[in-house]
Amino acid sequence: MFSPTEENYLKAIYLLTEKDSARAVATNELSAQMNTRAASVTDMLKRLADKRLIHYKKYKGVMLTTSGKSQALAIVRKHRLWEYFLVEKLKFQWDEVHAVAEELEHVKSEALIDKLDSYLNNPKFDPHGDPIPDRLGKLSASGFKNLTSLKVNEKGKVAAVIEQQPAFLKHLDKLHIHMSTPLKVIEHIAFDKSMTISINQTATVNISHEVAKNILITK
Ligand SMILES: [Zn+2]
Incomplete structure (x- = not known):
């Protein structure tokens, strides 16, 4: 089990490298993204490295390990499925859902998320057109x-x-x-x-x- 803050870091690292997963993320990039001081970012990165979720070398930046990446994809999956649910079923506007999904993405029950996914007929893209990872972490290629x-x-x-x-x-x-x-x-x-x-x-x-x-x- 991971804390919401740990999950947010994993997600942030994933999103910064979504287009190029071979790239290392610099600490200051992360502190800008997370809106926190570099010192607290460094503390958190050590914790994530201890849990083998990231590769972290001082001054070299961070990359997700295989297990870190699959955790990150699981969070992104929850976030995007909730956004889809909020727009399609609860009729939220597309500019209103991100903040709500930021909270809902930390729900722990995998059964809930899998049921949500099938209730929504396994959507491939969220209301902003971002790909929704399936339960194995697979993403649909967009070709947009x-x-x-x-x-x-x-x-x-x-x-x-x-x-x-x-x-x-x-x-x-x-x-x-x-x-x-x-x-x-x-x-x-x-x-x-x-x-x-x-x-x-x-x-x-x-x-x-x-x-x-x-x-x-x-x-
Ligand atoms: Zn969002």
């Missing part, structure tokens, strides 16, 4: 493309958002951009890298490069 990489007249549906702060999600709400919303590229504006897109075949708007690069698309 960045909106900025689409050519003029190319179409697709919103599959995921990279930035997930409530302020960004609310901004997308205002534009009527949600998961699965059909988008089509009208123009790439070279001057400021902004894009004109058509949303759901109804509105045509110009979005900044900052907004566009945080949206992932599927066919």
Whole structure:
């Protein structure tokens, strides 16, 4: 059994290396992510290393061990399944669920999580388009493309958002951009890298490069 704080560290290390699991995470990266002083991070890393959940060398950074990674995936699975449940069944908005899931992810009962998973029909992606690990820790490959990489007249549906702060999600709400919303590229504006897109075949708007690069698309 691990404490919620230990679980949060494992999850943070996992998320920082989600795109590149061979990378070591620096202590200061973790302290920024966890919003804590470097000294308390170091204490916690020693504890996790004693439990063989991470490889930790001073000045070299940390990596998850096989068992650390499977613990982290179990927490990520709970987090994303709860987010899916909150949006699909309890009708929370996509900008409201992360904070609630941060609490629910520490529930210990594996039976509860497996039942939740089958009750929801084993969803593969959460309400922000992040993959949900199955009970063995397996993730579905997404193959999503960045909106900025689409050519003029190319179409697709919103599959995921990279930035997930409530302020960004609310901004997308205002534009009527949600998961699965059909988008089509009208123009790439070279001057400021902004894009004109058509949303759901109804509105045509110009979005900044900052907004566009945080949206992932599927066919
Ligand atoms: Zn979340």
